[in-house]
């Protein structure tokens with residue numbers, strides 16, 4: 655079983671024998687996973703290896719074909735108010751309103767999640783993500799890296815116990831990637847569980863406690879990131 659620590663009580667995320675089939679295609683073969691508060695699991699693998707499928711199931715956006723996906727001991731469903739309140743997802747697709755500014759997007763999120771003192775909190779996140787100068791810009795005028803920072807900011811302005819990120823390093827420059835790694839370490843330190851799909855070994859090495867390497871929907875290696883990366887590096 656994939657785990658980030660000795661199991662103590664119920665995990666925040668628990669997948670038991672989870673698999674996913676699309677038509678004839680087996681996107682995910684049965685796997686187990688356990689993620690506790692304040693820990694991070696990184697999923698690693700080629701395009702099409704099943705990372706996003708696993709993330710969608712863990713966040714309740716998709717149901718497994720077989721097995722059980724639990725959040726805090728209950729079947730996970732993105733429509734569950736508990737899940738909506740506690741799970742923040744940074745996706746790989748851009749979903750935004752073309753006529754709302756960067757700041758207005760973040761305001762929407764804070765209203766939806768009844769965030770106290772939202773204005774100063776938004777200011778802080780905008781500065782932190784280097785978006786302060788673009789607060790009044792419309793999405794269409796953002797660079798792809800700035801758009802990625804906006805997606806990240808939208809997850810950070812709201813409360814969360816679990817942060818799910820699908821290749822968050824995409825489109826970020828080296829400095830922004832470093833700030834992303836620092837941010838995810840800080841998230842863990844504040845008790846947030848982080849479930850991450852990445853193509854960047856350094857990000858996994860810096861942030862993750864446990865790494866799961868997938869190939870064609872199967873777990874081919876798992877363990878501490880340095881060990882898994884070393885193992886993968888020695889394969890023919």
Ligand SMILES: Nc1ncnc2c1ncn2[C@@H]1O[C@H](COP(=O)(O)OP(=O)(O)OP(=O)(O)O)[C@@H](O)[C@H]1O
Nearest residue numbers: 676679680681699700701702703704705706707708
């Ligand atoms: N909605 C869907 N319908 C049919 N097949 C799907 C669907 N979603 C994913 N798949 C298939 O499942 C497999 C796993 O896809 P998935 O998106 O999970 O891979 P991934 O590891 O996230 O890839 P990438 O690194 O490119 O994002 C792929 O073969 C993909 O074509």
